[in-house]
Protein backbone atom coordinates (compact mmCIF):
# COMPACT_ATOMS: atom_id res chain seq x y z
CA UNK A 172 0.00 0.00 0.00
CA UNK A 173 2.74 2.43 0.91
CA UNK A 174 4.33 1.64 -2.44
CA UNK A 175 1.25 2.83 -4.25
CA UNK A 176 1.41 5.95 -2.22
CA UNK A 177 4.94 6.67 -3.30
CA UNK A 178 3.98 6.46 -6.95
CA UNK A 179 2.41 9.83 -6.47
CA UNK A 180 5.36 11.49 -4.77
CA UNK A 181 8.37 13.18 -6.29
CA UNK A 182 11.42 11.17 -7.22
CA UNK A 183 14.09 11.05 -4.61
CA UNK A 184 16.76 13.58 -5.56
CA UNK A 185 19.17 12.69 -2.83
CA UNK A 186 21.72 10.91 -4.96
CA UNK A 187 22.00 13.94 -7.22
CA UNK A 188 22.76 16.33 -4.37
CA UNK A 189 25.67 14.30 -3.04
CA UNK A 190 28.37 15.93 -5.18
CA UNK A 191 29.15 19.65 -5.20
CA UNK A 192 27.16 20.80 -8.21
CA UNK A 193 28.81 22.94 -10.91
CA UNK A 194 26.94 26.17 -11.80
CA UNK A 195 25.73 24.78 -15.12
CA UNK A 196 24.79 21.58 -13.47
CA UNK A 197 23.03 23.67 -10.86
CA UNK A 198 20.80 25.18 -13.50
CA UNK A 199 20.08 21.79 -14.98
CA UNK A 200 19.32 20.53 -11.50
CA UNK A 201 16.84 23.33 -10.85
CA UNK A 202 15.16 22.63 -14.14
CA UNK A 203 14.90 18.99 -13.24
CA UNK A 204 13.29 19.81 -9.91
CA UNK A 205 10.94 22.15 -11.67
CA UNK A 206 9.80 19.51 -14.15
CA UNK A 207 9.53 16.73 -11.61
CA UNK A 208 7.66 18.69 -8.98
CA UNK A 209 5.49 20.59 -11.36
CA UNK A 210 3.07 17.73 -11.65
CA UNK A 211 -0.36 19.18 -12.07
CA UNK A 212 -2.41 20.19 -9.07
CA UNK A 213 -5.28 18.12 -7.79
CA UNK A 214 -8.65 18.71 -9.38
CA UNK A 215 -10.13 21.61 -7.35
CA UNK A 216 -13.47 19.89 -6.86
CA UNK A 217 -11.77 16.81 -5.50
CA UNK A 218 -9.46 18.91 -3.35
CA UNK A 219 -12.46 20.61 -1.82
CA UNK A 220 -14.16 17.27 -1.21
CA UNK A 221 -11.12 15.91 0.55
CA UNK A 222 -10.93 18.87 2.96
CA UNK A 223 -12.93 17.07 5.57
CA UNK A 224 -10.61 14.07 5.47
CA UNK A 225 -7.26 15.78 5.45
CA UNK A 226 -5.98 19.24 6.14
CA UNK A 227 -2.98 19.06 3.82
CA UNK A 228 -2.85 21.33 0.81
CA UNK A 229 -1.69 18.52 -1.43
CA UNK A 230 -3.52 15.35 -0.37
CA UNK A 231 -1.77 13.36 -3.13
CA UNK A 232 1.48 13.73 -1.22
CA UNK A 233 0.29 12.92 2.23
CA UNK A 234 2.84 10.25 3.03
CA UNK A 235 4.58 12.41 5.60
CA UNK A 236 1.76 12.81 8.07
CA UNK A 237 0.77 9.78 10.04
CA UNK A 238 -2.82 9.91 9.01
CA UNK A 239 -4.75 6.66 8.78
CA UNK A 240 -6.11 7.86 5.45
CA UNK A 241 -4.07 7.05 2.37
CA UNK A 242 -4.80 8.83 -0.88
CA UNK A 243 -3.32 8.01 -4.26
CA UNK A 244 -3.67 10.17 -7.36
CA UNK A 245 -3.03 9.74 -11.05
CA UNK A 246 -0.74 11.95 -13.15
CA UNK A 247 -3.33 13.45 -15.43
CA UNK A 248 -3.14 17.05 -16.56
CA UNK A 249 -4.25 19.75 -16.27
CA UNK A 250 -5.55 18.27 -13.02
CA UNK A 251 -4.60 15.15 -11.16
CA UNK A 252 -7.38 13.00 -9.83
CA UNK A 253 -7.77 10.71 -6.87
CA UNK A 254 -7.62 7.04 -7.86
CA UNK A 255 -7.47 5.30 -4.52
CA UNK A 256 -8.62 5.97 -1.04
CA UNK A 257 -7.96 3.76 1.94
CA UNK A 258 -8.81 4.07 5.58
CA UNK A 259 -7.21 2.10 8.38
CA UNK A 260 -7.91 2.13 12.11
CA UNK A 261 -10.20 5.10 11.67
CA UNK A 262 -10.98 7.47 14.48
CA UNK A 263 -14.56 7.28 15.72
CA UNK A 264 -15.20 10.81 14.52
CA UNK A 265 -14.61 9.93 10.86
CA UNK A 266 -17.57 10.09 8.53
CA UNK A 267 -17.83 9.82 4.77
CA UNK A 268 -20.74 11.93 3.53
CA UNK A 269 -21.88 11.71 -0.10
CA UNK A 270 -20.53 15.17 -0.78
CA UNK A 271 -17.04 13.80 -0.15
CA UNK A 272 -17.28 10.68 -2.27
CA UNK A 273 -19.32 12.05 -5.14
CA UNK A 274 -16.68 14.40 -6.60
CA UNK A 275 -14.20 11.50 -6.45
CA UNK A 276 -16.46 9.04 -8.18
CA UNK A 277 -15.31 10.01 -11.68
CA UNK A 278 -11.80 8.76 -11.01
CA UNK A 279 -11.83 6.55 -7.94
CA UNK A 280 -10.79 2.97 -8.73
CA UNK A 281 -10.02 1.59 -5.32
CA UNK A 282 -11.63 2.05 -1.93
CA UNK A 283 -10.73 0.20 1.23
CA UNK A 284 -11.64 0.17 4.90
CA UNK A 285 -9.60 -1.70 7.47
CA UNK A 286 -10.67 -1.65 11.09
CA UNK A 287 -13.17 1.17 10.99
CA UNK A 288 -15.84 -0.28 13.27
CA UNK A 289 -17.65 2.94 14.13
CA UNK A 290 -17.99 4.19 10.57
CA UNK A 291 -21.29 4.08 8.70
CA UNK A 292 -20.92 2.69 5.19
CA UNK A 293 -21.12 5.43 2.54
CA UNK A 294 -24.66 5.78 1.16
CA UNK A 295 -23.56 4.99 -2.37
CA UNK A 296 -20.29 3.56 -3.50
CA UNK A 297 -18.83 5.04 -6.69
CA UNK A 298 -19.69 2.58 -9.45
CA UNK A 299 -16.39 3.32 -11.12
CA UNK A 300 -14.65 1.15 -8.51
CA UNK A 301 -12.46 -1.74 -9.64
CA UNK A 302 -11.50 -2.75 -6.14
CA UNK A 303 -13.45 -2.60 -2.89
CA UNK A 304 -12.34 -3.94 0.43
CA UNK A 305 -13.93 -3.87 3.86
CA UNK A 306 -12.34 -5.63 6.81
CA UNK A 307 -13.71 -5.48 10.37
CA UNK A 308 -15.47 -2.23 9.60
CA UNK A 309 -18.86 -0.53 9.86
CA UNK A 310 -21.42 -0.65 12.65
CA UNK A 311 -22.43 -4.19 13.39
CA UNK A 312 -26.10 -3.50 12.67
CA UNK A 313 -25.33 -1.88 9.32
CA UNK A 314 -23.26 -4.43 7.55
CA UNK A 315 -23.48 -4.32 3.77
CA UNK A 316 -26.37 -5.42 1.63
CA UNK A 317 -25.97 -7.59 -1.42
CA UNK A 318 -27.85 -5.11 -3.60
CA UNK A 319 -25.55 -2.32 -2.46
CA UNK A 320 -22.49 -4.30 -3.55
CA UNK A 321 -24.11 -5.56 -6.74
CA UNK A 322 -24.06 -2.08 -8.26
CA UNK A 323 -20.28 -2.23 -8.55
CA UNK A 324 -20.36 -3.82 -11.99
CA UNK A 325 -16.76 -2.99 -12.87
CA UNK A 326 -15.18 -4.62 -9.84
CA UNK A 327 -12.28 -6.97 -10.38
CA UNK A 328 -11.46 -7.38 -6.67
CA UNK A 329 -13.99 -7.66 -3.90
CA UNK A 330 -12.78 -8.40 -0.42
CA UNK A 331 -15.06 -8.47 2.59
CA UNK A 332 -13.98 -9.98 5.84
CA UNK A 333 -15.75 -9.87 9.18
CA UNK A 334 -18.41 -7.49 7.94
CA UNK A 335 -21.96 -8.92 7.76
CA UNK A 336 -23.36 -9.18 4.23
CA UNK A 337 -27.13 -9.39 3.97
CA UNK A 338 -28.37 -11.03 0.78
CA UNK A 339 -30.45 -14.07 -0.01
CA UNK A 340 -27.40 -15.52 -1.69
CA UNK A 341 -24.14 -14.90 -3.46
CA UNK A 342 -25.90 -14.64 -6.82
CA UNK A 343 -27.36 -11.29 -5.71
CA UNK A 344 -23.88 -9.85 -5.19
CA UNK A 345 -22.24 -11.33 -8.26
CA UNK A 346 -25.18 -10.93 -10.64
CA UNK A 347 -23.64 -8.33 -12.95
CA UNK A 348 -19.98 -8.40 -11.99
CA UNK A 349 -18.62 -9.74 -15.24
CA UNK A 350 -15.02 -8.69 -14.62
CA UNK A 351 -14.48 -9.94 -11.11
CA UNK A 352 -11.44 -12.18 -10.70
CA UNK A 353 -10.87 -12.18 -6.96
CA UNK A 354 -13.71 -12.68 -4.49
CA UNK A 355 -13.53 -12.82 -0.71
CA UNK A 356 -16.64 -12.76 1.44
CA UNK A 357 -15.52 -14.40 4.63
CA UNK A 358 -16.91 -14.41 8.17
CA UNK A 359 -19.86 -12.40 6.89
CA UNK A 360 -22.87 -14.54 7.76
CA UNK A 361 -23.59 -14.98 4.07
CA UNK A 362 -26.48 -17.43 3.57
CA UNK A 363 -27.76 -19.26 0.49
CA UNK A 364 -26.12 -21.55 -2.00
CA UNK A 365 -23.21 -21.66 -4.34
CA UNK A 366 -24.65 -20.03 -7.49
CA UNK A 367 -25.78 -22.26 -10.36
CA UNK A 368 -23.65 -20.28 -12.78
CA UNK A 369 -20.82 -17.79 -12.69
CA UNK A 370 -20.47 -15.08 -15.33
CA UNK A 371 -16.87 -14.17 -14.75
CA UNK A 372 -13.38 -15.62 -14.83
CA UNK A 373 -12.73 -15.93 -11.13
CA UNK A 374 -9.25 -17.01 -10.11
CA UNK A 375 -9.61 -16.64 -6.36
CA UNK A 376 -12.65 -17.48 -4.20
CA UNK A 377 -12.78 -17.34 -0.42
CA UNK A 378 -16.27 -17.81 1.03
CA UNK A 379 -15.05 -19.35 4.26
CA UNK A 380 -16.86 -19.10 7.55
CA UNK A 381 -20.37 -18.25 6.37
CA UNK A 382 -23.67 -20.10 6.50
CA UNK A 383 -23.81 -21.43 2.95
CA UNK A 384 -25.87 -24.58 2.42
CA UNK A 385 -26.65 -27.01 -0.39
CA UNK A 386 -24.30 -28.85 -2.71
CA UNK A 387 -21.09 -27.81 -4.42
CA UNK A 388 -22.59 -27.67 -7.88
CA UNK A 389 -20.52 -29.04 -10.77
CA UNK A 390 -20.94 -25.59 -12.40
CA UNK A 391 -18.06 -24.34 -10.27
CA UNK A 392 -15.77 -26.46 -12.40
CA UNK A 393 -16.46 -24.16 -15.36
CA UNK A 394 -14.24 -21.60 -13.61
CA UNK A 395 -11.20 -23.04 -15.31
CA UNK A 396 -8.91 -20.17 -14.23
CA UNK A 397 -9.54 -20.86 -10.57
CA UNK A 398 -6.37 -21.09 -8.47
CA UNK A 399 -7.80 -21.00 -5.00
CA UNK A 400 -11.15 -22.15 -3.63
CA UNK A 401 -11.88 -21.85 0.07
CA UNK A 402 -15.34 -22.92 1.18
CA UNK A 403 -14.36 -23.98 4.67
CA UNK A 404 -16.64 -23.54 7.69
CA UNK A 405 -20.03 -23.58 6.02
CA UNK A 406 -22.85 -26.15 5.95
CA UNK A 407 -22.37 -27.43 2.41
CA UNK A 408 -23.42 -31.01 1.79
CA UNK A 409 -23.62 -33.70 -0.86
CA UNK A 410 -20.71 -35.22 -2.71
CA UNK A 411 -17.64 -33.46 -4.06
CA UNK A 412 -18.38 -33.32 -7.82
CA UNK A 413 -16.18 -35.60 -9.86
CA UNK A 414 -15.68 -32.74 -12.32
CA UNK A 415 -13.53 -30.98 -9.72
CA UNK A 416 -10.61 -32.43 -11.67
CA UNK A 417 -11.37 -29.96 -14.48
CA UNK A 418 -9.94 -27.14 -12.34
CA UNK A 419 -6.43 -27.95 -13.47
CA UNK A 420 -4.89 -24.69 -12.23
CA UNK A 421 -6.15 -25.18 -8.69
CA UNK A 422 -3.44 -24.70 -6.06
CA UNK A 423 -5.47 -24.37 -2.87
CA UNK A 424 -8.67 -26.23 -2.10
CA UNK A 425 -10.33 -26.14 1.29
CA UNK A 426 -13.70 -27.74 1.90
CA UNK A 427 -13.00 -28.14 5.62
CA UNK A 428 -15.74 -28.11 8.27
CA UNK A 429 -18.77 -28.76 6.09
CA UNK A 430 -21.04 -31.79 5.65
CA UNK A 431 -19.62 -33.23 2.47
CA UNK A 432 -20.13 -36.97 2.15
CA UNK A 433 -19.16 -39.75 -0.22
CA UNK A 434 -15.68 -40.57 -1.50
CA UNK A 435 -12.85 -38.32 -2.63
CA UNK A 436 -13.42 -38.28 -6.41
CA UNK A 437 -10.71 -39.93 -8.46
CA UNK A 438 -10.39 -36.85 -10.68
CA UNK A 439 -8.65 -35.04 -7.80
CA UNK A 440 -5.56 -36.88 -9.02
CA UNK A 441 -5.49 -34.65 -12.11
CA UNK A 442 -5.08 -31.48 -10.03
CA UNK A 443 -1.36 -31.44 -10.69
CA UNK A 444 -0.75 -27.97 -9.25
CA UNK A 445 -2.55 -28.65 -5.98
CA UNK A 446 -0.35 -27.76 -3.01
CA UNK A 447 -2.90 -27.36 -0.27
CA UNK A 448 -5.85 -29.73 0.24
CA UNK A 449 -7.97 -29.44 3.35
CA UNK A 450 -10.95 -31.82 3.64
CA UNK A 451 -11.02 -32.12 7.42
CA UNK A 452 -14.23 -32.12 9.41
CA UNK A 453 -16.66 -33.61 6.87
CA UNK A 454 -18.42 -36.96 6.46
CA UNK A 455 -16.24 -38.25 3.65
CA UNK A 456 -15.94 -42.01 3.48
CA UNK A 457 -14.46 -44.85 1.50
CA UNK A 458 -10.76 -45.52 1.40
CA UNK A 459 -8.07 -42.85 1.39
CA UNK A 460 -7.02 -42.74 -2.28
CA UNK A 461 -3.45 -43.85 -2.91
CA UNK A 462 -3.09 -41.35 -5.76
CA UNK A 463 -2.30 -38.59 -3.25
CA UNK A 464 1.22 -39.93 -3.01
CA UNK A 465 1.67 -39.36 -6.74
CA UNK A 466 0.67 -35.69 -6.56
CA UNK A 467 4.01 -33.97 -6.84
CA UNK A 468 2.98 -30.47 -5.74
CA UNK A 469 1.10 -31.50 -2.63
CA UNK A 470 2.53 -29.98 0.57
CA UNK A 471 -0.42 -29.78 2.92
CA UNK A 472 -2.94 -32.62 3.26
CA UNK A 473 -5.63 -32.63 5.93
CA UNK A 474 -8.06 -35.58 5.96
CA UNK A 475 -8.81 -35.48 9.69
CA UNK A 476 -12.25 -35.97 11.25
CA UNK A 477 -14.02 -37.84 8.47
CA UNK A 478 -15.26 -41.41 8.07
CA UNK A 479 -12.44 -42.85 5.99
CA UNK A 480 -11.73 -46.54 6.54
CA UNK A 481 -9.24 -49.22 5.55
CA UNK A 482 -5.48 -49.16 5.41
CA UNK A 483 -3.73 -45.81 4.99
CA UNK A 484 -1.98 -46.26 1.63
CA UNK A 485 1.07 -44.05 2.27
CA UNK A 486 4.68 -44.79 3.10
CA UNK A 487 6.86 -42.90 5.51
CA UNK A 488 8.84 -40.90 2.97
CA UNK A 489 5.64 -39.49 1.44
CA UNK A 490 4.31 -38.42 4.83
CA UNK A 491 7.61 -36.94 5.95
CA UNK A 492 7.92 -34.91 2.77
CA UNK A 493 4.67 -33.10 3.44
CA UNK A 494 4.76 -29.92 5.47
CA UNK A 495 1.44 -30.80 7.05
CA UNK A 496 -0.40 -34.11 7.28
CA UNK A 497 -3.36 -35.14 9.42
CA UNK A 498 -5.63 -38.20 9.40
CA UNK A 499 -6.73 -38.40 13.03
CA UNK A 500 -10.43 -38.66 13.82
CA UNK A 501 -11.14 -41.43 11.27
CA UNK A 502 -12.04 -44.35 13.50
CA UNK A 503 -12.24 -46.92 10.70
CA UNK A 504 -8.84 -46.01 9.33
CA UNK A 505 -5.62 -47.78 10.36
CA UNK A 506 -1.97 -47.87 9.41
CA UNK A 507 0.16 -50.87 8.41
CA UNK A 508 2.79 -51.07 11.13
CA UNK A 509 5.24 -52.88 8.91
CA UNK A 510 5.20 -49.83 6.62
CA UNK A 511 4.69 -46.93 9.05
CA UNK A 512 6.10 -46.40 12.51
CA UNK A 513 3.91 -45.58 15.52
CA UNK A 514 6.41 -42.78 16.10
CA UNK A 515 4.70 -40.77 13.35
CA UNK A 516 1.91 -40.33 15.88
CA UNK A 517 -0.82 -40.36 13.25
CA UNK A 518 -3.66 -40.56 15.76
CA UNK A 519 -5.13 -43.71 14.19
CA UNK A 520 -4.85 -47.35 15.26
CA UNK A 521 -2.50 -49.90 13.65
CA UNK A 522 -4.20 -52.48 11.40
CA UNK A 523 -4.72 -56.13 12.13
CA UNK A 524 -3.97 -58.65 9.40
CA UNK A 525 -7.39 -58.06 7.83
CA UNK A 526 -6.77 -54.33 7.51
CA UNK A 527 -9.07 -53.34 10.38
CA UNK A 528 -8.10 -51.05 13.27
CA UNK A 529 -6.58 -53.12 16.10
CA UNK A 530 -7.71 -51.30 19.20
CA UNK A 531 -11.44 -50.82 18.89
CA UNK A 532 -12.09 -47.08 19.10
CA UNK A 533 -15.48 -45.64 20.18
CA UNK A 534 -18.55 -46.66 18.19
CA UNK A 535 -18.79 -43.22 16.58
CA UNK A 536 -18.05 -44.60 13.14
CA UNK A 537 -21.15 -46.79 13.06
CA UNK A 538 -23.49 -43.98 14.01
CA UNK A 539 -22.02 -41.72 11.39
CA UNK A 540 -22.49 -44.31 8.70
CA UNK A 541 -26.12 -44.72 9.65
CA UNK A 542 -26.68 -41.00 9.60
CA UNK A 543 -25.03 -40.60 6.26
CA UNK A 544 -27.20 -38.84 3.70
CA UNK A 545 -26.85 -39.40 0.03
CA UNK A 546 -29.44 -36.88 -1.02
CA UNK A 547 -27.61 -35.01 -3.70
CA UNK A 548 -30.60 -33.12 -4.91
CA UNK A 549 -30.00 -30.20 -7.14
CA UNK A 550 -33.26 -28.36 -6.72
CA UNK A 551 -33.33 -25.03 -5.05
CA UNK A 552 -35.15 -25.50 -1.80
CA UNK A 553 -35.21 -29.22 -1.11
CA UNK A 554 -31.80 -29.92 0.29
CA UNK A 555 -30.64 -29.27 3.80
CA UNK A 556 -33.87 -30.74 5.14
CA UNK A 557 -32.27 -34.13 5.48
CA UNK A 558 -29.71 -32.63 7.80
CA UNK A 559 -32.29 -30.91 9.90
CA UNK A 560 -34.24 -34.15 10.26
CA UNK A 561 -31.13 -35.91 11.43
CA UNK A 562 -30.39 -33.23 13.95
CA UNK A 563 -33.96 -33.33 15.19
CA UNK A 564 -33.76 -37.11 15.32
CA UNK A 565 -30.58 -36.89 17.37
CA UNK A 566 -31.97 -34.35 19.79
CA UNK A 567 -35.30 -36.23 20.19
CA UNK A 568 -33.27 -39.24 21.26
CA UNK A 569 -31.55 -37.14 23.87
CA UNK A 570 -34.84 -35.68 25.08
CA UNK A 571 -36.42 -39.15 25.36
CA UNK A 572 -33.44 -40.40 27.33
CA UNK A 573 -33.58 -37.40 29.65
CA UNK A 574 -37.31 -37.83 30.28
CA UNK A 575 -36.84 -41.55 30.94
CA UNK A 576 -34.12 -40.87 33.51
CA UNK A 577 -36.18 -38.15 35.17
CA UNK A 578 -39.28 -40.40 35.33
CA UNK A 579 -37.45 -43.37 36.78
CA UNK A 580 -35.74 -41.25 39.43
CA UNK A 581 -39.14 -39.83 40.30
CA UNK A 582 -40.63 -43.34 40.68
CA UNK A 583 -37.68 -44.40 42.85
CA UNK A 584 -38.20 -41.33 44.99
CA UNK A 585 -41.90 -42.13 45.52
CA UNK A 586 -41.13 -45.77 46.39
CA UNK A 587 -38.52 -44.55 48.83
CA UNK A 588 -41.02 -42.16 50.44
CA UNK A 589 -43.61 -44.94 50.80
CA UNK A 590 -41.06 -47.28 52.37
CA UNK A 591 -39.94 -44.52 54.70
CA UNK A 592 -43.53 -43.86 55.77
CA UNK A 593 -44.21 -47.57 56.38
CA UNK A 594 -41.01 -47.92 58.33
CA UNK A 595 -41.79 -44.95 60.56
CA UNK A 596 -45.31 -46.43 61.17
CA UNK A 597 -43.70 -49.72 62.15
CA UNK A 598 -41.42 -47.95 64.58
CA UNK A 599 -44.39 -46.34 66.25
Ligand SMILES: *[C@@H]1O[C@H](CO)[C@@H](O)[C@H](O)[C@H]1NC(C)=O
Nearest residue numbers: 297298299300322323324325
Ligand atom coordinates in the same frame (compact mmCIF):
# COMPACT_ATOMS: atom_id res chain seq x y z
C1 LIG B 1 -16.72 0.25 -16.48
O1 LIG B 1 -15.46 0.27 -17.15
C2 LIG B 1 -15.56 0.56 -18.52
C3 LIG B 1 -14.20 0.39 -19.14
O2 LIG B 1 -13.24 1.11 -18.44
C4 LIG B 1 -16.12 1.98 -18.69
O3 LIG B 1 -16.26 2.25 -20.05
C5 LIG B 1 -17.48 2.05 -18.01
O4 LIG B 1 -17.96 3.37 -18.04
C6 LIG B 1 -17.36 1.61 -16.57
N1 LIG B 1 -18.67 1.53 -15.99
C7 LIG B 1 -18.98 2.16 -14.87
C8 LIG B 1 -20.36 1.95 -14.39
O5 LIG B 1 -18.17 2.86 -14.27
Ligand SMILES: *[C@@H]1O[C@H](CO)[C@@H](O)[C@H](O)[C@H]1NC(C)=O
Nearest residue numbers: 301324325326327349350351
Ligand atom coordinates in the same frame (compact mmCIF):
# COMPACT_ATOMS: atom_id res chain seq x y z
C1 LIG C 1 -15.10 -5.78 -18.33
O1 LIG C 1 -15.08 -6.78 -19.33
C2 LIG C 1 -15.59 -6.36 -20.58
C3 LIG C 1 -15.54 -7.55 -21.51
O2 LIG C 1 -15.99 -8.70 -20.88
C4 LIG C 1 -14.77 -5.20 -21.12
O3 LIG C 1 -15.35 -4.74 -22.30
C5 LIG C 1 -14.75 -4.08 -20.09
O4 LIG C 1 -13.88 -3.05 -20.52
C6 LIG C 1 -14.25 -4.60 -18.77
N1 LIG C 1 -14.30 -3.56 -17.80
C7 LIG C 1 -13.24 -3.24 -17.08
C8 LIG C 1 -13.45 -2.19 -16.07
O5 LIG C 1 -12.17 -3.79 -17.23
Ligand SMILES: *[C@@H]1O[C@H](CO)[C@@H](O)[C@H](O)[C@H]1NC(C)=O
Nearest residue numbers: 348349350351370371372396
Ligand atom coordinates in the same frame (compact mmCIF):
# COMPACT_ATOMS: atom_id res chain seq x y z
C1 LIG D 1 -13.27 -15.63 -19.62
O1 LIG D 1 -12.15 -16.10 -20.33
C2 LIG D 1 -12.46 -16.67 -21.57
C3 LIG D 1 -11.18 -17.18 -22.18
O2 LIG D 1 -10.28 -17.56 -21.20
C4 LIG D 1 -13.13 -15.65 -22.47
O3 LIG D 1 -13.50 -16.25 -23.68
C5 LIG D 1 -14.37 -15.11 -21.78
O4 LIG D 1 -14.93 -14.06 -22.53
C6 LIG D 1 -14.01 -14.58 -20.42
N1 LIG D 1 -15.24 -14.22 -19.75
C7 LIG D 1 -15.38 -13.05 -19.17
C8 LIG D 1 -16.71 -12.81 -18.52
O5 LIG D 1 -14.50 -12.21 -19.13
Ligand SMILES: *[C@@H]1O[C@H](CO)[C@@H](O)[C@H](O)[C@H]1NC(C)=O
Nearest residue numbers: 375398399400422423446447
Ligand atom coordinates in the same frame (compact mmCIF):
# COMPACT_ATOMS: atom_id res chain seq x y z
C1 LIG E 1 -2.57 -21.13 -0.68
O1 LIG E 1 -2.62 -21.18 0.74
C2 LIG E 1 -1.39 -20.86 1.35
C3 LIG E 1 -1.54 -21.06 2.85
O2 LIG E 1 -2.74 -20.53 3.31
C4 LIG E 1 -0.99 -19.44 0.97
O3 LIG E 1 0.26 -19.13 1.53
C5 LIG E 1 -0.93 -19.30 -0.53
O4 LIG E 1 -0.67 -17.98 -0.91
C6 LIG E 1 -2.24 -19.74 -1.15
N1 LIG E 1 -2.14 -19.73 -2.61
C7 LIG E 1 -3.11 -19.24 -3.39
C8 LIG E 1 -2.89 -19.36 -4.86
O5 LIG E 1 -4.11 -18.73 -2.94
Ligand SMILES: *[C@@H]1O[C@H](CO)[C@@H](O)[C@H](O)[C@H]1NC(C)=O
Nearest residue numbers: 379380401403423424425447
Ligand atom coordinates in the same frame (compact mmCIF):
# COMPACT_ATOMS: atom_id res chain seq x y z
C1 LIG F 1 -9.53 -21.00 4.27
O1 LIG F 1 -10.21 -20.15 5.18
C2 LIG F 1 -9.95 -20.45 6.54
C3 LIG F 1 -10.88 -19.62 7.40
O2 LIG F 1 -11.00 -18.31 6.94
C4 LIG F 1 -8.48 -20.21 6.81
O3 LIG F 1 -8.19 -20.48 8.17
C5 LIG F 1 -7.66 -21.12 5.92
O4 LIG F 1 -6.28 -20.86 6.08
C6 LIG F 1 -8.02 -20.95 4.46
N1 LIG F 1 -7.39 -22.00 3.68
C7 LIG F 1 -6.78 -21.80 2.52
C8 LIG F 1 -6.22 -22.98 1.86
O5 LIG F 1 -6.69 -20.69 2.02
Ligand SMILES: *[C@@H]1O[C@H](CO)[C@@H](O)[C@H](O)[C@H]1NC(C)=O
Nearest residue numbers: 461464465485486487488489
Ligand atom coordinates in the same frame (compact mmCIF):
# COMPACT_ATOMS: atom_id res chain seq x y z
C1 LIG G 1 6.89 -44.17 -1.14
O1 LIG G 1 5.82 -43.93 -2.02
C2 LIG G 1 6.17 -43.13 -3.13
C3 LIG G 1 4.92 -42.83 -3.89
O2 LIG G 1 4.07 -43.92 -4.00
C4 LIG G 1 7.20 -43.90 -3.97
O3 LIG G 1 7.55 -43.11 -5.10
C5 LIG G 1 8.41 -44.14 -3.12
O4 LIG G 1 9.33 -44.96 -3.85
C6 LIG G 1 8.02 -44.88 -1.85
N1 LIG G 1 9.18 -44.91 -0.97
C7 LIG G 1 9.56 -46.03 -0.33
C8 LIG G 1 10.75 -45.91 0.56
O5 LIG G 1 8.93 -47.06 -0.44
Ligand SMILES: *[C@@H]1O[C@H](CO)[C@@H](O)[C@H](O)[C@H]1NC(C)=O
Nearest residue numbers: 482507509522523524525526
Ligand atom coordinates in the same frame (compact mmCIF):
# COMPACT_ATOMS: atom_id res chain seq x y z
C1 LIG H 1 1.32 -54.50 5.49
O1 LIG H 1 2.45 -54.37 4.68
C2 LIG H 1 3.08 -55.61 4.41
C3 LIG H 1 4.37 -55.32 3.66
O2 LIG H 1 4.12 -54.43 2.58
C4 LIG H 1 2.13 -56.49 3.63
O3 LIG H 1 2.73 -57.75 3.38
C5 LIG H 1 0.87 -56.70 4.46
O4 LIG H 1 -0.09 -57.43 3.71
C6 LIG H 1 0.27 -55.37 4.84
N1 LIG H 1 -0.83 -55.58 5.75
C7 LIG H 1 -2.05 -55.06 5.53
C8 LIG H 1 -3.07 -55.35 6.57
O5 LIG H 1 -2.29 -54.41 4.55
